[in-house]
Amino acid sequence: MKAWWPLIPLLALLAFSPVASAGGVDPTDFDEPGLEERYRALLHELRCTVCQNQSLADSDAGLARDLRRELRTQLNAGSSDDQIIDYMVSRYGQFVLYRPPFSPATYLLWIGPFVLLGLGFVVLYLTSRGSRQGARTTGVDSAARERARRLLGEGKDV
Known part of the structure; x- marks a missing residue:
């Protein structure tokens, strides 16, 4: 009987706990x-x-x-x-x-994800197209490049 004595409070807590009484059922x-x-x-x-x-x-x-x-x-x-x-x-x-149901109140719910996906593809296409064009042209004209060469060349002599 002595071996069971420490388990009695634990069993009482388990028996009266909300999990045991509800059981998820x-x-x-x-x-x-x-x-x-x-x-x-x-x-x-x-x-x-x-x-x-x-x-x-x-x-x-x-x-x-x-x-x-x-x-x-x-x-x-x-x-x-x-x-x-x-x-x-x-x-x-x-x-x-x-x-x-598919009704005017739920059009955005049903169609919205496809519209957002399409907009995402358009934005992805436009940004990738813009970066490809930017790689082809440096954006610096030849006159500005020549001026930079002269300034850098003059700085070395000093």
Whole structure:
């Protein structure tokens, strides 16, 4: 019994720690087995609006817990996936979706990276073209070169 005595406080801390109690498992209380599959799919389709690019399944923020609870409530109430997504978008905006639809509000999101990539290529082309032209011409005319030779030559005699 003496060998176990130092381990009792450690076991008590482990038993009552938040990691042990939460276990990383999101409790689901669905009556139908198909609802849990829909729940898991929607968790990965919706984004936590507080976290930086994390799905509701990955986030541990308070808002994400509330959204997961709301998702369970709506699934148990019989809402369809489209109704749930529409509700979340109406409440939190397009940012809550990982794959927002192609609409006027999201044109910049979908097309912006390609426009920036094209602009980058144009800038790269223009700067490389300019440096090639600068290598061919020194930018110093022959009269200035002759004047420099005379000045340097006169400085050596002194």
